[in-house]
Amino acid sequence: MRILVVEDEVRLAQNLAAFLRKPGGYAVDVSTDGEDGRYMALNNPYDLIILDLMLPKVDGWTILKDLRAEGIKTAVLVLTARDATEDIVRGLEEGGDDYLTKPFEMSELAARCKALIRRCYDRADSVLAVGPLEINTASHKVVVEGQPVSLRAMEYKLLEYLAMRSGHVVSQADITEHLYDFESEKFSNVIEVYISSLRRKLDPDGRKKLIQTIRGAGYVLRGTGQ
């Protein structure tokens, strides 16, 4: 899952990025001015945008309006020091999905991010169940047929993304765009490596065929019997 943080207080932006990038967390891009932030929001498939309102060059209201005008449905969490009710109402009415005032608790922000992203993939439960597979997005615990499976951070992120879109074919490009930010190094064969290691860990004897490869298209996560 990939998040864009548009926040002009450089240190706050960095702190947000650091917290959200925790192992098993998110890919995070940071922009510290409105113009740059709007460009990034319009041109990358983010799963969530954390948006400050008072920004240099282009303010948050304008970015929100432009995003919605372009038909981009990405969830937007407005993060601002403006706590007047009219500001909150305006923020939500102009296309924001959530509103958090500064100062805030990092853990609360992270939980809101998680809930917003879950909603975007039409998931109400924080536990993603795909056939014999259960992924607890709160504790990052993965269980297959009642047996816990230990995954590395990147493996977890990949599995969570595939599970969010279970039943759909996910291309390599999708995976790269949603799991890596501009700061990470991307190699497409790394994904293949993670896929095969996931298959090994989730389905050691190869009977369940949870992750299938669709030649020329990508991967799909399915429960057995599908």
Place this chain on the structure above:
Amino acid sequence: MKPMSLKWRLTIPFGLALAVLTAVVVALAYDTFYELILDQTDRFLVSLGNSVSTIMIDPAFAENRAAHMPAVLAEDLPLDKRRQDDDADESPELAAYAWFGKLGKDAVQAGSESCLRALRELAREEVRPSDGQKRAFDATTPDGRFRVVWMAASVDGRPGNILIGRSTTALFEELHELLWGVALTSGIILAAVIVLSGALVVIGLRPVGKTAGRLAGVTTGNLGTVDLQVDTVPAELKPFVHTVRDMLDGLNESIQKQKTFVADAAHDLRTPLAVAKSTLQVALATDHSKTEYRQALEDATDDLRRMEHLVGELLTLAHLDEIDGKPHFQDVDLADLLRDVGASFEKQIAASSGELICDLADVHIQGGAEQLKRLFRNMVDNALRHGPAGGAIHVILRRKESMAEVCVKDQGGAIPPEKLANLFDRFYRVDASRTQSTGGSGLGLAIARAIVLRHGGEIDIQSEQNVGTRVTVLLPLARGAIS
């Protein structure tokens, strides 16, 4: 005491005036009618008296004067004939009493007994009018009221007297009845008028009630949006509604300003707080090296310092806003004070390899030394932050008539003219993002202006491309030189 309602305040004086007027009219009418009745009665009595005098003087009647008298009384009654037509029972009691010489001798008398009693008594008690004269009397006896005319004349050297009287009880009773009727009618009209005028007052005051209703609908929430409908208000109420509207507008403006100020203050306090909090939470979230922890603590301390500075400035402003928080004024050597301020910036200026050039005349003013120091420090600080690194800052002190002029110039970029006027607003920043990258709280110039106003002076800012920005302060030399 509870103030009287407007309705009564208008109705009572109006009612009283009307009542007095009615009373006067009734009294005048009474007086006029009274005089009229007496006058007519007197004339009638005199004409009767003349007839009686014929009987008394004419030798043709000498045989039996007393026998002719009743005929005279009965015949010559033009007034009473009319009355008899109307009301047969109420013919007036008439009497005549006449004599020559001494009272009681050869008196000729005729008429009703009660009237005669009154005439005899009057003849005894009253003084005879002189010859050829007549006098009219009002007599009140147990039998009623009588009007009597005494006519006196001498015939052949013998003093003659004729007293003619008639009862007036019925006449006055009728007059009183009439007047009571008038008074009663007036009273009813008066009461009706009072009730009506009260109602008119209430109707007339209805626009006041409506306006009050609209005013009552004004709350802090809809202030500035309520239409008081000044055009629908009667002309008499317009000044009042205008005043209230202007007052509400002023109030709205200051509430909006206050709201903006509070929102800005909250924003600017929350931001460093959010940064500090996030820094510490990120540091606590996972394990870090000693250097990383140290960095986090240092960063958080910086944020706290920023907040501390802002809180300080807010308190200074609040203090300056206090209406009676007058600073202690004393003689201040401005050149000395400006040198001190300059010295406190030495390190900072050296660090940016800039230059502070002072041109200070010897000027003393009456003022608060601490506040003035703060004012000049804010001005120099502003110049430092907005001027280019390594640029020169000029501080000039001059005397200008009865004012001291302090000018701080930097070589910074031009500020757009439309934004110059706003620079003294609290939290105003040329860039709308409110970033604190230049390190200012956004209150420096607002504080400067508040201090200048406290000293009865003026502050002005000018900015020009390639020349720089110049802040000029004018302060009166003596306290009260400018009100």
